[in-house]
Amino acid sequence: MIRVEVNALSKQAAGKFHTHHEETPQGFVDAVSHASEERGLRLTPLRKEVLELVAAAGKPVKAYDLLDQLRERHGNAAPPTVYRALDFLLEQGFIHKLESVNAFVSCHHPAEAHQVPFLICDVCSSAQEVCDERVAALIESQAESFGFRPQAQTLEVHGVCRNCRKD
Numbered sequence: 001m002i003r004v005e006v007n008a009l010s011k012q013a014a015g016k017f018h019t020h021h022e023e024t025p026q027g028f029v030d031a032v033s034h035a036s037e038e039r040g041l042r043l044t045p046l047r048k049e050v051l052e053l054v055a056a057a058g059k060p061v062k063a064y065d066l067l068d069q070l071r072e073r074h075g076n077a078a079p080p081t082v083y084r085a086l087d088f089l090l091e092q093g094f095i096h097k098l099e100s101v102n103a104f105v106s107c108h109h110p111a112e113a114h115q116v117p118f119l120i121c122d123v124c125s126s127a128q129e130v131c132d133e134r135v136a137a138l139i140e141s142q143a144e145s146f147g148f149r150p151q152a153q154t155l156e157v158h159g160v161c162r163n164c165r166k167d
């Protein structure tokens with residue numbers, strides 16, 4: 001049974017608890033279920049299904065691809081509902097949105113709200129979280145020195161992943 005740290009929303013905790021690294025889609029969905037329960041949130045069937053689809057994709061997936069898959073299964077998944085489910089999952093930090101490719105990817109440690117840079121492969125479209133909170137902390141402290149109050153960080157590095165490199 002996977003236990004997840006739920007009080008890890010606090011900033012200084014976020015950098016240190018990287019022990020619950022969910023590798024399989026099922027492990028990920030289980031971890032999110034636990035986190036939701038402990039936060040008193042309702043993981044509705046649709047939210048759960050959207051989550052499963054994002055996890056199963058294994059790489060960033062676009063909202064309209066999710067919509068297509070849901071339509072195949074149900075025929076009646078209305079777009080606003082899917083977007084609301086995605087919003088919920090984003091707000092809770094269970095998934096990330098990659099702005100530069102306008103796609104969603106499951107978070108490797110869904111029990112922690114965090115902002116991390118992503119490495120995005122332009123060949124196979126895979127995305128890798130950079131699990132190091134120092135980057136976010138550095139940007140935060142730089143912003144502070146400019147008297148700037150950050151609300152969201154998006155740091156996406158494009159390139160070619162290890163599997164796709166030919167050199």
Ligand SMILES: [Zn+2]
Pocket residue numbers: 096106107108109114116129
């Ligand atoms: Zn993450």
Ligand SMILES: [Zn+2]
Pocket residue numbers: 121122123124125126160161162163164
């Ligand atoms: Zn690649």
